[in-house]
């Protein structure tokens with residue numbers, strides 16, 4: 264499995280939220296620069312992994328191979344709604360077996376949420392791309408990782424052995440940046 268490189272992607276508010284109090288990602292968290300960064304990354308990925316509510320819904324989405332976490336299956340099953348998707352319950356099949364079922368033996372895996380799914384891979388990311396919108400606050404929203412907001416997203420990433428690299432500006436007007444957190 265060393266042949267698989269695992270990357271994570273999220274955009275969070277100043278208070279570490281990825282969705283609002285209704286568990287919806289609000290328009291306030293959507294920025295063209297971040298969308299372009301995220302789209303290019305997913306276009307390069309060999310496999311996308313996400314929970315049932317975190318489909319990215321982009322023009323290229325139907326072409327992307329994906330694993331969708333759900334407890335509606337016991338282990339693995341083809342998604343009747345999408346020939347490029349495999350439904351996966353980690354209780355019934357390991358990540359390695361799920362990748363094999365989806366036909367991905369090597370390459371880059373992009374993990375795109377939600378919080379519980381991010382949490383599952385915390386000790387396995389090669390790099391986690393943390394986008395931040397410093398002028399957006401989502402009180403009572405959904406923390407991006409298990410343990411947020413008691414701890415910041417940065418504290419959670421650091422506690423799993425990841426270290427911040429050089430940030431890139433994605434939206435100067437809104438101050439939105441992305442920072443790679445790489446395994447030390």
Ligand SMILES: NC(=O)c1ccc[n+]([C@@H]2O[C@H](COP(=O)([O-])OP(=O)(O)OC[C@H]3O[C@@H](n4cnc5c(N)ncnc54)[C@H](OP(=O)(O)O)[C@@H]3O)[C@@H](O)[C@H]2O)c1
Pocket residue numbers: 272273274275280281282286287288292313314315316317318332333334335351352353354375376377378379380405
């Ligand atoms: N800001 C961002 O970058 C970002 C990133 C990702 C998501 N979001 C937003 O966050 C919200 C989605 O959050 P969410 O909490 O609903 O998360 P989610 O992980 O997308 O969906 C939760 C569902 O995924 C399945 N699931 C999750 N973990 C599982 C596990 N360990 N085993 C089996 N099934 C599992 C379950 O599906 P079943 O109910 O079918 O069993 C669960 O109900 C959306 O509004 C989304 O737009 C934002």
